[in-house]
Amino acid sequence: MATVTVQRPKLSLAEKLFLPGVLKGLAITLGHALRMLRGQKKVTMQYPEERWDANLPEHYRGAPALVTDEHGRERCVSCQLCEFICPPRAITIVPEEIPGDDQWAKVEKQPKAFEIDMIRCIYCGMCEEVCPEQAIFLRKDYAITGTLP
Amino acid sequence: MDLGLIISSAVKIIGFVFLMLMPMIAYIIWVERRFLAIIQDRIGPNRVGIPWTNVGLFGLGQPIADGLKSFLKEDFTPGHVNKFYYVIAPALVMVPALLTCAVLPFGRDLVLPFLDEPIRLVIADLDIGPIWIFAIASLGVYGIVLAGWASNSKYPFLGGVRATSQMISYEISLGLSIIPVLLLFQHLNLNDIVRYQSEHGWLLLPMWGDGWSVQRWLYLIPAGVAFIIFVVSMFAETNRTPFDLPECETELVAGYHTEYGSMKFAMFFMGEYAAMIIGSGLAVTLFLGGWSLPFGLDALVLGVFSDTWFSWVPALLSTGIFFLKIVCFMLFFIWVRGTLPRFRYDQLMKLGWIIFFEAALANIFIAAGILMFA
Amino acid sequence: MPAPETATAEAAEEEKPAVEMVDVQIDGAWHQVPKGTRMIEAVRMARGDGSTVPHYCYHPKLTSPGNCRMCLVQMGMPPRPAPGAQAAAPDADGHLPISWMPRPVIACANTVAPNMGIRTDGELVEEVRQGVMEFLLINHPLDCPICDQAGECSLQEFSVEYGKGSSRFREAKVKKPKNVDVGPRIRLDDERCIMCSRCIRFSREIADEDVLGFVDRGSRTVLATYPGKELAHNYSLNTVDLCPVGALTSNDFRFRQRVWFLKETESVCTGCGRGCNIQVEAREGEVLRLTPRENNDVNSSWMCDHGRMTYHELHVADRLTDHMIKEGGRHQVARRGEAVRYAAALLKVFKPGEVAIVASGRMTNEELYLTRKLAAVLEAKLVDIIPREAEADDYLFAADQNPNTQGARLLLCGRSKPGNKLAKIRKGIAAGEIKAVLSLGEELTDERVGLAAEDLAGLSFLLHLGTVMGVTAEAAQVLFAGSFPMEKRGSMINVTGRLQRLGGGGIAPGACADDWEVLRDLIAELGGGNGIYLLEELFSEMAREVSKLKGLSLGKIGSQGMHLIDSKECVPLLRKEAERRASGLIP
Ligand code: SF4
Ligand code: SF4
Ligand code: SF4
């Protein structure tokens, strides 16, 4: 059966009155505030001055980018799976056929244009996960705003 | 009309409302952000200081920057709203909040050497102080209801409906809760109430003057209950956590002000803080001796500055004390916000109607009994 | 007119012997199916949702060689009593018990028999399907990322259902030719081919061009064209649709777009008068390919390559995207309403008979009907369309190149033969009797009209409603940007007299209007409003006024169309299909 009946816990008088709980909560928050004031606990990082670059985890998801293989060929074959899976529809691909006289003609298909709208991208990593060619990866870049060079 | 009265009233309005209350609203918001931050082991806004320099001033420039931002933002009015009511709603929230401060005494009578009569540091020295406050403050709900209705979209509407029933419900216990206080003082002039407390001990701290009586100490029971009901109801009246259901972002986006932006939103925001400050002021005035110092120190101060040339000092000092008390009260507001999660709507209604309403009623009889027999 | 026609049809019906029905048990339930039905079709009838057992090589319009083995099912018959023993007794419903055969049979080439049992699932059937899939995938390349068929590939679909997920094959895969040109429009990838032979059979049986075959029998079998031949007939692209995998791909659609992005709209091909039923497949309003849609009264399951390519007309270089008014010798962009008012004001000054209308056989019935009303409002006597003829082939391609000549006959031309009045219009213009011409979707310098640019310049008023910039558009005082048939809804009547619906699918660029709306606005401006806002309303009005269409509505036409006019034309391809069916080649 899908429905599970859960017994509500029996509350003692103090719990019903609520006030002791409130006071306990107030004590906890005050404790945090005092510790903070004494400078014992600090989780905020002062961003532009302090950075976390060295600690970025292996799986950090930053800006997605296309990669090349060991021969320097862009791996993407324009299968458009990432375009399909991308939740905010950030990717637009125009596929094309690789011309017959190209070194990589046997790969047959490549992207003519591959656009990721970085304003739309939500760094979900679905494109990386779906790519059958391991052609797109989320890099560790997180500061992607800036001026054009 | 007496020209002197007009001038002194104008000076008092400007001084109290624009030089004290408004900056206080701005900086209470900053204090709230920083205090909440340290409660949550964060830092809070600490960067905005003097423009184009690296001087941070602990972020004291933040309220000014926020205000500027509100002014400079596009004043966008969605196409689907009922324009007239949509525009006046923020004003309807802000105006009653400011009107109520007219009867709050914010200092001892100011005795100036070159004036014969002392100036009462209250904008309007009415003999119906608390009643005026409740009468006007209850108008604040119209702003919120109109905002919710005129926005013509579902979240504001739900927020408006919630706000209405919540504010109307808690107004009752709020009004009932102060009756024991008024029973004791037998007075409705807030300035006289404060002066009484200055001489005979605060309502919650009867430890000097003729406060040392069995009756006053017994009276602490109804006074304490009244204080708790009053404070909690005030949280509900000002839509503060844990009773901020009309604008709770988890369900209603931003509740009644979802469709508002720029300065109109800022008006709601400021109105809410003004209401909090006035509420705190009333609580301080009624329960914690208003502008007076505890333990009869007032008399001492008066004695020290009895010299004609320094006769204005006690008044200024008392104003400072009044605001200090308000700030402490506000810090309590913020502290609670940092601690308690939001109530469920049915819990809120149950608390208001089943517990507080009855408790306040019973409290009146207990207080009356003590006054009669002790 | 249709009355005698139906009578003969009924007579034919009566002459046919009544179809004999047999009882067949399919997946546990008893069904009645006509005798001689293939098991695979019996299953389709029993399921009722269009699905049937998985298959590759079988196609209902082609012979069944039974070479892919995907359609294996379990079959059973009543047990044959041992000599001397009593036959089993039928149950209450008269069905005999079934004894199942230990080995599966193919469902595509076997026909049903009385009291037969068919199981399309169960342990044995699942197991053989998995086995067939494993064999098919042994040498199959991992091409899905670059394969155009991905997304509509039977091999992919059945791998999901019956594939193993990993390969047990440790040896090297067989390498075969890839990216082979087998014809001007088709590319072949032999590694992907699963040897179903559908393409071979189509060319041989339907297109009557025996160009494809398997060579190098064994594990290195490849599909190839016969030496010196290529897959070039006008129906070649049907093999691309038929190919269950991505072995044959169309050069035209190759790598253009993934099929899962395409939105399919039911419509009708306007490449010739046949009106083959098609699907317009578009992404975000951009038409990317046309594929045939089954209609056994028009095009069976096929269409010609010429028709498939008609969507390229949408990509013309100088497409009109704005309505324009000529002021001071130069065209200025105008809103539709402005242009309509301007045109109407200019048209009002002409006397009856001074206006001629050249409409088009590529217009929908609705537009032709409005053209007639417009002619009535303007009291224009000379109204005609331009006829187009080409050489018909022996399959689908029709001699009449206008998709809606029948509609024009019914709604616009009356008793005169389409094109008969063009000479009169030409002469009238030369003599100066005709001062204003409305050109609706046609180029007036076309040799069939025979007007020159100077003739157009000599007119007092020229209105053009069209899609492409040209001499007529250049000369027009008022220019309306219209839509191509692939961008509009409406109805047409094909050469055999069948009323069919266009569904649109493409989205016209810029300010391009639906042609019927321009005509409606013009009529409203000249003769008062008519309260028509939807195409459906327009059709209903037309149905009230035109006796042939009595009682019809756009919805009632249905996705398969309906017979309306007896035109004495028949479809050669359907005739051949009927012959093949009669000779028992196809079910
Ligand atoms: S990371 Fe997510 S949102 Fe960004 S491009 Fe890839 S799939 Fe799209
Ligand atoms: S999924 Fe990979 S191979 Fe396919 S288009 Fe995206 S990046 Fe290219
Ligand atoms: S034919 Fe089908 S299975 Fe083979 S590569 Fe193409 S899509 Fe994939």
Ligand code: SF4
């Ligand atoms: S090319 Fe396609 S249709 Fe032809 S035999 Fe191979 S798989 Fe079948």
Ligand code: FES
């Ligand atoms: S479909 Fe029956 S063997 Fe291919």
